[in-house]
Amino acid sequence: MIDANGTIYQDLTHILVTREEIAEKVRELGQQITKDYAGKEPVMICILKGAVVFFSDLVREIDLPMTLEFMSISSYGSATKTSGVVKLVKDLDNDVLNKDVIIVEDIVDSGVTLNYLKNMLGQRGAASIRLVTLLDKPARRRVPDLKVDYSCFNIPDEFVVGYGLDYDQKYRNLPDIGVLSPRIYEK
Ligand code: IMP
Ligand code: MG
Numbered sequence: 382m383i384d385a386n387g388t389i390y391q392d393l394t395h396i397l398v399t400r401e402e403i404a405e406k407v408r409e410l411g412q413q414i415t416k417d418y419a420g421k422e423p424v425m426i427c428i429l430k431g432a433v434v435f436f437s438d439l440v441r442e443i444d445l446p447m448t449l450e451f452m453s454i455s456s457y458g459s460a461t462k463t464s465g466v467v468k469l470v471k472d473l474d475n476d477v478l479n480k481d482v483i484i485v486e487d488i489v490d491s492g493v494t495l496n497y498l499k500n501m502l503g504q505r506g507a508a509s510i511r512l513v514t515l516l517d518k519p520a521r522r523r524v525p526d527l528k529v530d531y532s533c534f535n536i537p538d539e540f541v542v543g544y545g546l547d548y549d550q551k552y553r554n555l556p557d558i559g560v561l562s563p564r565i566y567e568k
Pocket of ligand 2: 431546547
């Protein structure tokens, strides 16, 4: 595995959450969801592309029958600030009518993306919808009443990459989460 002296780490100012810290939280979260959904068969929805690494680790920590779905939406261009406009890029393959849905996101920032998704799946008749996020930046919320049901780490208002999160589609393969050096996006 790539270590913290690797080439791509040179674009970070520092590591914010280590792979060990992530693994521990993901394990705890998996156990919690296993308890909370006992007797159910949730539909786990991965929001591409950012959540894919987290999602693949999380589903393997949940001891329940489940199905996996993938959806792609974008509210970001290559900039580090949200555009506020959400676009559905890839829809689900199967409908969610009467299903217990768990939406898995990489990070909640303004909350616009998850709010849009939650409303959309609610209109399609899901029996229940809960939101899971790896990271939360509460300082940047623009949808104050958005309820995030499970969150692994609250982080400060800094632009982070790694463990699925990108800048301009890069850095998703970093095993840890780090703060991107401003010189990368200011040039
Ligand atoms: P929201 O709609 O503003 O909550 O934006 C959520 C989306 O913005 C996430 O799914 C990420 O793709 C992206 N995003 C927000 N903050 C960051 C960050 O610090 N690094 C990488 N992507 C981010
Ligand atoms: Mg992104």
